[in-house]
Amino acid sequence: MNKEEFYSMVEPRDDWSFSDIPRSETRELTHSYHLYPAKFIPQLARAFINEYTDEGGFIWDSFxxxxTLNLExxxxxxxxxxxxxxxIAVLISRVKTTPLNPEKLEAYVEELVQNIEKKKVYSEQYYVRKGVLNGNLNVLKEWFSDESLLELGHILEYIKKMDYPKKYQEFGLCAFSSILKRSSYWLNSSVKSQKDPEKKPGEPPLYLRRQLRSMKKANKSLYEEIENTxxxxxxxxxxSKHxxxxxxxxxxxxxxxxxxxVSYDYSDIFRLSTYFLFYQEDYRKFRETFxxxxxxxxxxxxxDDTDPEAPIINSINDTRIKKGLTEYYMDMGGFFYKSRYHVKKDGQLIMVVGDTELRGVEIPNAYLLSRIAEMNGWFLENAYEREVPVKILPTSRDPLTGKFTSKKGGNYSERYEKEYILIFRVDSS
Ligand SMILES: C[S@@+](CC[C@H](N)C(=O)[O-])C[C@H]1O[C@@H](n2cnc3c(N)ncnc32)[C@H](O)[C@@H]1O
Incomplete structure (x- = not known):
């Protein structure tokens, strides 16, 4: 199938736009626990589940x-x-999908808050000795004031040392991770690791208290909704390449x-949480796996000249972008090839992707991914498109700061206003 044939088979799905859904509904229950860029809206995840699976079915979200998908x-x-x-994604997903007994959670949160408020905050050396701040110290010092860093060390020490089952500790760690950007010099609402020298971050214990309170409420609603499941x-x-x-x-x-x-840099967006909670000796090597x-x-x-993406990539002059795209499509080829072995004989793959434009060259990502999937054991059954409501996903992003903006043209790179939903089946021919 060539590019024109592919795009002519795409059918619009207005019922998957969810343009009339208020933002609050996209944040219901534990979906609100932690910010994460380019999340599914829960209603869309649920629509896919209802359309393509039966009750009791078994689904994998490989990214x-x-x-969001697992909670729905x-x-x-x-x-x-x-x-x-x-x-960090694993931590958030696990906590979001593990409702805790509300009374026991109340007791945990109370004890944690009391410890944080009543106990003394010690020195940097103390938290280094306790292993709360160690290999990561130099990087963290660039992002937090001395005072905030000690307060965060103090909070983390209690989250780690309080004697509760692991799922409670993970609840605490998820709350901790979600307040880090606010507590640091991270430029507000930026999806790139960039500092704002003017920023005056507030107090971590206050942010944590508020965060725990709202998570507790969301946990209770989920617990009641799925009791006895x-x-x-x-x-x-x-x-997912393996x-x-x-x-x-x-x-x-x-x-x-x-x-x-070449969009969100998931390998670095959670730099603060990664350094605090999952310190990587070799940060570069860690990033390379994404x-x-x-x-x-x-x-x-x-x-290879026979690769469907070759003519498009070869028409780009910027070597950095060229290399990025080459890697991306090769990695996705690896994912398609491996993933089909984990799906039943006539099982399906439902994938949401977007097209984009880089340095003036159109990247028909949906078409390229469907070709690459077909070369790796999947058969494209259907392709749909949905409008992405602007109020849910801002349309432009400043490439210098990574901040969302309503300005268009000039320096600003377009975000996806449309998404494609590709429906594949294991190719057993
Ligand atoms: C578009 S996001 C998924 C968002 C998700 N649907 C949600 O609702 O939150 C893509 C994800 O792919 C993950 N990712 C990147 N490289 C990966 C790899 N090699 N294996 C598995 N996951 C990877 C990123 O960490 C990121 O969380």
Whole structure:
């Protein structure tokens, strides 16, 4: 199928736009726990689940991010697995999909807040000795005032040392992660790691208290909604270029949205949380495992002339973008190839992707990904498009600051106003 044939088969799905949904409904229950860029809106995840799976079915979100799909699967009685390369995504998804007994959670939160308020904040050396601030100290010092850093060390020490089951500790860690940008010099609402020298961050204990209060409320609503459920969820860290563990039975369906081509840098957006909670000795190596990272890798891979993306990539002059795109499509090829072995014989893959434009060259990402999937064992059954309501996803982003903006043209790069939904089936021919 060529590009024209592909785009002519795309059918609009107005019912998947959800343009009339108020923002509050996209943040219902535990969906509000933690910010995460380019989340599914829950209503869309739920629409896919209802249309492509049956109750009791088994779904995999191979790029689960903040676990939107898994939470909706839980609410609609489907078993699911969520995997992501980002340890912060794994933490958020796990906490979001693990409702806790509200009374026990109340006791945990109370004890945590009391410890933080009543106990003394110690020195930097103390938190280094306790292993709360260690290898990460120099980087964290660039992002936090001395006072905030000690307060955060104090909070983290209690989250880690209080004697509660792991799921409570993870609840505390998720709340901690979600207040880090606010507590630092991170430029407000920026999706790039950029400082705002003018910023006067507030007090971490205050932010944490508020965060815990709102998470507690959301937890209670979810707990009541799914009381007595027998639905199973597993969330773990996994690189989708590799095979899943053999112990996992085959899925009915994969529903996912992969990282977009040269868009959000998921490998660095959570820099503060990663340094605090999952310190990486070799940060560069860590970033290289993410698909779509703009980091130029030492390993060089080159295009074959028969690759569908070759003519488009070769028409771009910027070598950095060229390399980024080459890596992206090769990595996605690896994902398609491996993932089909984890799906039942006539199982499906539902994937949300967007087209884009880079340095004046149109990148027909939806078309390229469908060709690459077809070369790796999947058959494209249908392709749909949905309008992305502007109030949910701002249309432009300043490439220098990464901040969203309403300005258009000039320096500003267009965000996706339209998304494609590709429906594949395992090719058993
Ligand atoms: C568009 S986001 C998914 C957002 C998700 N649908 C949600 O609702 O939050 C894409 C995700 O792909 C993850 N990712 C990037 N490279 C990966 C890899 N090699 N293996 C698994 N996940 C990866 C990123 O960490 C990011 O969370």
């Amino acid at each position: 689960c991010g903040s676990g 699967a839980l609410r609609t009685n489907r078993n699911s697995v969520g995997t992501d390369i980002n340890p 027998t639905t199973q969820i597993r969330i773990f860290r996994h690189n 095979h899943l563990p053999k112990s996992i039975t085959k899925f009915d369906c994969i529903i996912t949205s992969p990282p977009y081509v 698909i779509g990272t703009p980091l130029i890798k030492k390993r060089q891979r080159s295009l």
